[in-house]
Amino acid sequence: MERSKRIILVSHCILNQNTVVYPLARAKGAYKDIIRELINNDIGIHQLPCPEYRFLGLKREPMTKEQYDIEDFRNINKNIAIDTVNIIEEYLSNGYEVLGIVGINESPTCSINGNKGILMEELINILNDENINLSFIDVPNDYHDGEKAEKFIVEFKNLIK
Numbered sequence: 001m002e003r004s005k006r007i008i009l010v011s012h013c014i015l016n017q018n019t020v021v022y023p024l025a026r027a028k029g030a031y032k033d034i035i036r037e038l039i040n041n042d043i044g045i046h047q048l049p050c051p052e053y054r055f056l057g058l059k060r061e062p063m064t065k066e067q068y069d070i071e072d073f074r075n076i077n078k079n080i081a082i083d084t085v086n087i088i089e090e091y092l093s094n095g096y097e098v099l100g101i102v103g104i105n106e107s108p109t110c111s112i113n114g115n116k117g118i119l120m121e122e123l124i125n126i127l128n129d130e131n132i133n134l135s136f137i138d139v140p141n142d143y144h145d146g147e148k149a150e151k152f153i154v155e156f157k158n159l160i161k
């Protein structure tokens with residue numbers, strides 16, 4: 001059986017910058033330096049859905065958390081959070097190691113540190129209710145593959161080791 005049984009959950013746009021609001025994409029596709037670390041360490045990558053893409057599609061304008069914080073968008077995020085916690089629980093109850101969740105700093109939806117985004121608020125609330133303790137890390141808002149990634153990759157390697 002070739003499974004590593006090691007999983008990480010990542011915000012959608014870490015693997016696919018094509019869903020990011022114009023003009024904020026910071027790569028053509030994936031954040032290669034982050035994904036390379038995961039592939040080299042045989043870690044399974046669970047990609048979270050992109051809530052903003054689901055809600056407003058590709059032509060959306062940049063918006064603040066306050067602008068996003070309406071019932072319909074909350075509900076999308078609550079449903080994603082419930083689904084995600086079910087997935088995490090299935091992994092944990094089958095002996096998998098869930099290494100953590102990677103968010104996007106300063107996103108109104110996917111930021112974990114500081115002012116939490118709406119998805120991460122919903123997700124962390126349910127994880128707390130279920131007594132599931134995970135590690136969390138945010139991709140910094142000045143992240144770019146290459147030199148600018150180096151500091152973050154050191155921190156990231158500590159999380160996935």
Ligand code: SF4
Nearest residue numbers: 012013050052107110
């Ligand atoms: S909503 Fe989250 S996954 Fe979608 S583009 Fe923004 S930060 Fe990335």
